[in-house]
Amino acid sequence: MSSRPATHGGVRTNGRYAVISANASVGGRRRSLSDWARERSRAFWIVAGLTALAALLRFATLGVQSYHHDEVVTASRVLRDGFGHAMHAVWFSESTPPVYYAVAWAWTQLAGTHEFGLRAVSAAAGVATVPVAYLIGVELRGRRAGLWAAALVAVNPMMLWYSQEARAYALVALFGALSALYWLRAERRGARRDFVWWGIWSGLAIATHYFVAFPILAEAVMLLRRRGWRTSFVGMAILAGCALAVAPVAIHQMSLGHADWIGNFSLGHRLAETAATFVTGETGDIIARPERPWLAFVPLALSLGALALLLRRRAGRERRAAGRPLLLVAAAIGIPTALALAAAGKDFVLARNLIPALVPLLAAIGIAVSSPVSRRLGAVVGALLFAYSLGFCVLASTDEQFQRPNWSAVAEHMGHPHGPRATVTWTLGEAPLRYYLSTGAIQVRASEPYDWLVKEVDFVSDGVEPAPPHRLLGPGFRQVADEDTGRLYIRRYRFQRPGLAPLRLRPLRAARLDFRSNGVLLDGIGPE
Numbered sequence: 001m002s003s004r005p006a007t008h009g010g011v012r013t014n015g016r017y018a019v020i021s022a023n024a025s026v027g028g029r030r031r032s033l034s035d036w037a038r039e040r041s042r043a044f045w046i047v048a049g050l051t052a053l054a055a056l057l058r059f060a061t062l063g064v065q066s067y068h069h070d071e072v073v074t075a076s077r078v079l080r081d082g083f084g085h086a087m088h089a090v091w092f093s094e095s096t097p098p099v100y101y102a103v104a105w106a107w108t109q110l111a112g113t114h115e116f117g118l119r120a121v122s123a124a125a126g127v128a129t130v131p132v133a134y135l136i137g138v139e140l141r142g143r144r145a146g147l148w149a150a151a152l153v154a155v156n157p158m159m160l161w162y163s164q165e166a167r168a169y170a171l172v173a174l175f176g177a178l179s180a181l182y183w184l185r186a187e188r189r190g191a192r193r194d195f196v197w198w199g200i201w202s203g204l205a206i207a208t209h210y211f212v213a214f215p216i217l218a219e220a221v222m223l224l225r226r227r228g229w230r231t232s233f234v235g236m237a238i239l240a241g242c243a244l245a246v247a248p249v250a251i252h253q254m255s256l257g258h259a260d261w262i263g264n265f266s267l268g269h270r271l272a273e274t275a276a277t278f279v280t281g282e283t284g285d286i287i288a289r290p291e292r293p294w295l296a297f298v299p300l301a302l303s304l305g306a307l308a309l310l311l312r313r314r315a316g317r318e319r320r321a322a323g324r325p326l327l328l329v330a331a332a333i334g335i336p337t338a339l340a341l342a343a344a345g346k347d348f349v350l351a352r353n354l355i356p357a358l359v360p361l362l363a364a365i366g367i368a369v370s371s372p373v374s375r376r377l378g379a380v381v382g383a384l385l386f387a388y389s390l391g392f393c394v395l396a397s398t399d400e401q402f403q404r405p406n407w408s409a410v411a412e413h414m415g416h417p418h419g420p421r422a423t424v425t426w427t428l429g430e431a432p433l434r435y436y437l438s439t440g441a442i443q444v445r446a447s448e449p450y451d452w453l454v455k456e457v458d459f460v461s462d463g464v465e466p467a468p469p470h471r472l473l474g475p476g477f478r479q480v481a482d483e484d485t486g487r488l489y490i491r492r493y494r495f496q497r498p499g500l501a502p503l504r505l506r507p508l509r510a511a512r513l514d515f516r517s518n519g520v521l522l523d524g525i526g527p528e
Helices: 015-039 042-059 071-078 083-093 099-112 115-141 143-155 155-161 171-187 190-204 208-256 260-264 268-279 293-311 315-341 351-369 371-398 408-412 427-437
Strands: 421-426 442-444 456-462 475-483 488-495 520-522
Touching: 015 143, 015 421, 042 143, 042 155, 042 268, 042 371, 071 083, 071 115, 071 268, 071 427, 083 099, 083 155, 083 208, 099 115, 099 171, 115 155, 115 171, 143 155, 143 351, 143 371, 155 190, 155 268, 155 351, 155 371, 155 488, 171 190, 171 315, 190 208, 208 315, 208 351, 208 408, 268 293, 268 315, 268 351, 293 315, 293 351, 293 371, 293 488, 351 371, 408 427, 408 488, 421 427, 427 442, 427 520
Parallel strands: 421 456
Antiparallel strands: 421 520, 442 520, 456 488, 475 488
């Protein structure tokens, strides 16, 4: 019997040849992986590293801070039930379109509505914005500009803050950046697919937050001017369809007046606050802290210094390239400001509403610091801005003074009521404290006519404040405990006589708690 090795299709398949063939296959796969890694450009790996840095900053402390007021609305009012309920809640209780809430609802069916799970939607959007910023920079002025844009977006404190907020802002920043990217590509190439993608991302952006409509309007005008109606039609049609779909929602929400409170603050103050927030994130009113504009002096000076580099005589190409994203910045901020000046009832200018301007602004700064005309000076300015922003992100992630108040710790210390209890604290702290107490607490207004009776009154202050005067409580109350939960401090007063004491609702709101305004939360209680 012959010992000749068998053949199959002209290929020898005895044991020795099979092993050699298998080893060659494994080696080929290994070589392919290493070859793939070597084939990636240095820019690819830098962007990958910046994206990883952005993910570390956003996800490492994602579940550490308690929910803030608006996040509680998302978690407990909008997403508490089925999809239909969520969309109905957006209709009657929100002032933004439904796309973020639809995405968040779908995601939380898997991840839940705890802090890490719900905020992961925004964190993922914030991380994804980094490579998009790189691609925008590449479209405008090449790889070097793209790398700087990606670096500045990765460590921008405002981008970090809203990447850890269970609201729509990080998602609209991502969609707005994708819209800008395909606007640039559609202008440059005029390809049908670029117009289609521009229409899709622009439509999703408008269906996520209304304020992104202003830079998208500028993009549409420039596309029509450069490419004409016939070429631009498909993108315009997609955008128009999305805009028409959300128009009834916008009209109805505006009629409810949920955002009318914005006009209570002067427009000049809000614009100055926007400048500071763009470079340091939320460090003032939103976290019940006094304004600290000095924190923004250095990054604002560096940003303005970077843009000033574009004015140099030989920086014509960079100036023209930066003019494209700066046009979007001007539209995103200038148009709503003009509307606010023209009609007081249309004044919704607020730092977080203007977030669609942030990525284009950072892209323009990236172009400025990457200019060959002032490469060394530009690199120094860019490096200093990057270092300051990164350091501030680390500070905001580790220092309680730059974070949302820790209502979860307060609720843990307070526990369940042993009788009818009133809690006096920051007006914007009532909703999160109610959420974490899980005792069926209710928020009451000073105008309510009921005669409330209580056994205990607790004061939650920002830091240790003097004990409230007895006239606020009335006779019979004695302090029984004081508890330090970190930044927030609890003083407990209990009625020492038999029965319950009438609650002096209006005077209690005048307690000195170091908040701008006080509210009253009641649990274990009912009206007389």
